Amino acid sequence: xxxxxxxxxxxxxxxxxxxxxxxxxxxxxxxxxxxxxxxxxxxxxxxxxxxxxxxxxxxxxxxxxxxxxxxxxxxxxxxxxxxxxxxxxxxxxxxxxxxxxxxxxxxxxxxxxxxxxxxxxxxxxxxxxxxxxxxxxxxxxxxxxxxxxxxxxxxxxxxxxxxxxxxxxxxxxxxxxxxxxxxxxxxxxxxxxxxxxxxxxxx
Amino acid sequence: xxxxxxxxxxxxxxxxxxxxxxxxxxxxxxxxxxxxxxxxxxxxxxxxxxxxxxxxxxxxxxxxxxxxxxxxxxxxxxxxxxxxxxxxxxxxxxxxxxxxxxxxxxxxxxxxxxxxxxxxxxxxxxxxxxxxxxxxxxxxxxxxxxxxxxxxxxxxxxxxxxxxxxxxxxxxxxxxxxxxxxxxxxxxxxxxxxxxxxxxxxxxxxxxxxxxxxxxxxxxxxxxxxxxxxxxxxxxxxxxxxxxxxxxxxxxxxxxxxxxxxxxxxxxxxxxxxxxxxxxxxxxxxxxxxxxxxxxxxxxxxxxxxxxxxxxxxxxxxxxxxxxxxxxxxxxxxxxxxxxxxxxxxxxxxxxxxxxxxxxxxxxxxxxxxxxxxxxxxxxxxxxxxxxxxxxxxxxxxxxxxxxxxxxxxxxxxxxxxxxxxxxxxxxxxxxxxxxxxxxxxxxxxxxxxxxxxxxxxxxxxxxxxxxxxxxxxxxxxxxxxxxxxxxxxxxxxxxxxxxxxxxxxxxxxxxxxxxxxxxxxxxxxxxxxxxxxxxxxxxxxxxxxxxxxxxxxxxxxxxxxxx
Numbered sequence: 211x212x213x214x215x216x217x218x219x220x221x222x223x224x225x226x227x228x229x230x231x232x233x234x235x236x237x238x239x240x241x242x243x244x245x246x247x248x249x250x251x252x253x254x255x256x257x258x259x260x261x262x263x264x265x266x267x268x269x270x271x272x273x274x275x276x277x278x279x280x281x282x283x284x285x286x287x288x289x290x291x292x293x294x295x296x297x298x299x300x301x302x303x304x305x306x307x308x309x310x311x312x313x314x315x316x317x318x319x320x321x322x323x324x325x326x327x328x329x330x331x332x333x334x335x336x337x338x339x340x341x342x343x344x345x346x347x348x349x350x351x352x353x354x355x356x357x358x359x360x361x362x363x364x365x366x367x368x369x370x371x372x373x374x375x376x377x378x379x380x381x382x383x384x385x386x387x388x389x390x391x392x393x394x395x396x397x398x399x400x401x402x403x404x405x406x407x408x409x410x411x412x413x
Numbered sequence: 414x415x416x417x418x419x420x421x422x423x424x425x426x427x428x429x430x431x432x433x434x435x436x437x438x439x440x441x442x443x444x445x446x447x448x449x450x451x452x453x454x455x456x457x458x459x460x461x462x463x464x465x466x467x468x469x470x471x472x473x474x475x476x477x478x479x480x481x482x483x484x485x486x487x488x489x490x491x492x493x494x495x496x497x498x499x500x501x502x503x504x505x506x507x508x509x510x511x512x513x514x515x516x517x518x519x520x521x522x523x524x525x526x527x528x529x530x531x532x533x534x535x536x537x538x539x540x541x542x543x544x545x546x547x548x549x550x551x552x553x554x555x556x557x558x559x560x561x562x563x564x565x566x567x568x569x570x571x572x573x574x575x576x577x578x579x580x581x582x583x584x585x586x587x588x589x590x591x592x593x594x595x596x597x598x599x600x601x602x603x604x605x606x607x608x609x610x611x612x613x614x615x616x617x618x619x620x621x622x623x624x625x626x627x628x629x630x631x632x633x634x635x636x637x638x639x640x641x642x643x644x645x646x647x648x649x650x651x652x653x654x655x656x657x658x659x660x661x662x663x664x665x666x667x668x669x670x671x672x673x674x675x676x677x678x679x680x681x682x683x684x685x686x687x688x689x690x691x692x693x694x695x696x697x698x699x700x701x702x703x704x705x706x707x708x709x710x711x712x713x714x715x716x717x718x719x720x721x722x723x724x725x726x727x728x729x730x731x732x733x734x735x736x737x738x739x740x741x742x743x744x745x746x747x748x749x750x751x752x753x754x755x756x757x758x759x760x761x762x763x764x765x766x767x768x769x770x771x772x773x774x775x776x777x778x779x780x781x782x783x784x785x786x787x788x789x790x791x792x793x794x795x796x797x798x799x800x801x802x803x804x805x806x807x808x809x810x811x812x813x814x815x816x817x818x819x820x821x822x823x824x825x826x827x828x829x830x831x832x833x834x835x836x837x838x839x840x841x842x843x844x845x846x847x848x849x850x851x852x853x854x855x856x857x858x859x860x861x862x863x864x865x866x867x868x869x870x871x872x873x874x875x876x877x878x879x880x881x882x883x884x885x886x887x888x889x890x891x892x893x894x895x896x897x898x899x900x901x902x903x904x905x906x907x908x909x910x911x912x913x914x915x916x917x918x919x920x921x922x923x924x925x926x927x928x929x930x931x932x933x934x935x936x937x938x939x940x941x942x943x944x945x946x947x948x949x950x951x952x953x954x955x956x957x958x959x960x961x962x963x964x965x966x967x968x969x970x971x972x973x974x975x976x977x
Contacts, residue, residue, distance in 0.1 A: 234893060234896020275890065297804075392839060395841050397855075
């Protein structure tokens, strides 16, 4: 089924929040997922795998608080945001890991001329397009033990840009299960008062 | 009417955000020249858009479909309307409804038979259906029980309905949701934003509603004809008095908070427009006469504005008194010489309440299309472009931004229960925004980030423990819970009108203030709150229909004409 990019971004944002990320990081997750899909990559699928791995872990277990590693496993949204905030991606070679859903790092470092690689897959940018080289199936990895960010352009084929998303049912169902956690269960009082009805709405 | 370069006093600047961005003032806004449906009609007129009703296939029970198309210079847009025979007990304006009197898609192009069949399988279901990227907007409407049967009956009996009774309601159908920008699988706004006709905000939705109004008037006349061979059509002048109603609840309220750059651009353009008119040093006698006449018409408009809600009755009384005061002032005021509009504005700020002041803003823009209309293109926004946080900023600078933009919030005692009495949340049942009582309902854990003031105060408390020289990046790494408000604060520092400077979760907050501000920018009239969080309005009352636009003024219809 074809989705609009706004729908996917909203679903990804809510799912990330439901999995325990702060609202500000959940917004980053929504943007990153949309960006990946618009650039021809399986952003929603990788996000659902990463959130499943990271579900319920506290910030200090998944954040790069002490070098580019975490007490448990690096969250790609938290780590990507830190890479962007610290301007770290443009400043020479980095090794990170282990990282859940490493593909989600790409949107955060895309402004820099760098190559992102793990397990035989290499990603970079040329103009507006993502360049994919090496073993393409690797983009779907749920986790990578070691991720490299190197200065310099990537070699490979350019992926065409997309303006719609094709999501498989399992990805939607996993993301939706996380998103559901952000919704308050209805009570009789909220049904009546929360939306503000009371007067006749039909005259 | 004026040459702005030769005749302006440069020392008049737009009003400061601390004055404008208060909920009570935003809740007193009125439609104006830069409201979105007026931008649409001006463009349709200037570009001679051509209208044609390609299909009207509705049976005697009122069931069927129609296709109403608008031809713009480069694109054709078609309203595909489905009319239904809805049992009265199923008719509800609330978003929890599952059936409607009519459902609509605005389609990109001319739909084929197969595409119409596909729409017929999905559009009547609304949220339970799916659409594709050739659909730009999905919406639905219900009949006014008070007016529909009455008007059909009058026309079928061969006579015109009573104008007074029409004014009591103002519309034959009201929309209960107009979805755009990717909802239900429709095209993203980004997919059409490069078309000039859709560059300003909400043009897709405004076009859909304009065509819905046209369809509804055609439908009521059709139903009268189906009832009786003696039926007459509506008198064209009376026909124009009908707007299209809209019933809006909390679903729309968080929008302005969630789109800070867009809000900045809407308000900023309106404030710049006011400043430009105030800078006119000498007005033409024609502009002065236009203004005088418009004030009288605006006063008449208040008498046509019906509401039963105590809060609105109070506002209407204030507006009536303000406009009476303004009319008395105009008896002697010189509106031509010596910075006439700035003098008038300064008088209004002293003499009038918020309702009257904001009405004067709208009225002052009317004679000055040449000064203000060109700014319509500046009202759109690219929120994505403002998304990235500048994490190289120092903690000292961020703290200064907080004091500047959120000083009002830093002064609130957020530990006092009334300060956080409410929480915005999304209901599991309908996935719609709601406002709950934080201390009485289990909603706090589900709170949406719609309380910038409280969040700024929390951030300020955290920053107090950091060195002023530290970088924001370091704070973000340790405190992911502040990422949202840090982004907002940086946006607000670059966009002065981005942030509402009031508590949006306090015991006193009135969501209808947010609704009115947004709806006034749409071009809505006759705000009629049904509670503190739900409002009915009318769109396009008095406006020309698409087939009348060639011979009509696209602007001079929002205030009723004075009796001869």
